[in-house]
Amino acid sequence: MKFTDLGDLMVLTLRNPAHAVEVLRGLELTSGERWMVLMLAATLSSLLAGLARVMFPVPADDALSAILSSPVTLAGLQFAAMTISAGAVTVIGRAFGGQGEFEDALLLIAWVELILVGLQAMQVVLMLLVPPTATLMSLVAFGLSIYLTIAMTKALHGFTSTPKVALGLIGGVFLVxxxxxxxAAAFGILPEVAP
Structure with a gap:
């Protein structure tokens, strides 16, 4: 697959997520390659977050902020969160009669994250050039992540009802x-709340 093919696949994902799911499945990536895509997505996202933190430092003194200030730790947490998300998408989807496989869910979660990394890069540039528009880009990225997750989960499991998938996603988010x-509480990394 060439770099231009990735651009075409990104456009296809935005226009027709269900067809993009078929294309991604058709790549027939091995299990190891799917895990590498997930690691790439987590690494790029963490590097961009670290770059933004260096360019626009935010003072914080709680344990959670200290942990998230390390790109390596942040990448590990994102990798774990995406893995848990793929597991939740698979288990919850199958509980409602879906046919999706964990390895396909892993690839789809990683692909959505890579698309969001592109938006994250645009956001960093906008923070430099036109700071007020960076917040708007955050909202666009949030909305796009919800849209793609719902649409691709629906296609992954062969569901027909978008509202039911959306409700399942909301429940899954609360569960995760x-x-x-x-x-986080077990490791003592939750921020302290004043009484």
């Missing part, structure tokens, strides 16, 4: 957030 909060 709860699990991650418990893990």
């Amino acid at each position: 957030a709860t699990v991650l909060s418990v893990i």
Whole structure:
């Protein structure tokens, strides 16, 4: 696959996510290659976040901010979160009669993250050139991530109802957030809340 093919696939993903899912499956990537795509997505996202933090430092003294200030730690956390998300998409989807496989979910989660990395890079540039538009780009990225996750999950599992997939996604997000909060609390990295 050439670099221009990636651009075409990105456009296809935005226009017709279901067809993009078929194309991604058709690549027949090995399990190791899918994990490498996930690692690439986590690494690029963390590097861009680290670059933005260096360019626009935000003072913070809690444990969570200290952990997230390290690109290596942030990449590890993103990698873990995307893996958990792929697992949740697979398990919850199958619980409702879906046919998706974990390795396909892993690839789709990684691909959506790579698209968001492109938007993240644009946001860093906009923060330099036109700072007020950077917030708008954050909203666009958030909306796009929800749209793509719902559309690609629907295609992954062969579902027909977008509202049901959206409800499943919301439930899954709460479930994953709860699990991650418990893990964070176990390691003592949640920010302290004043009584």
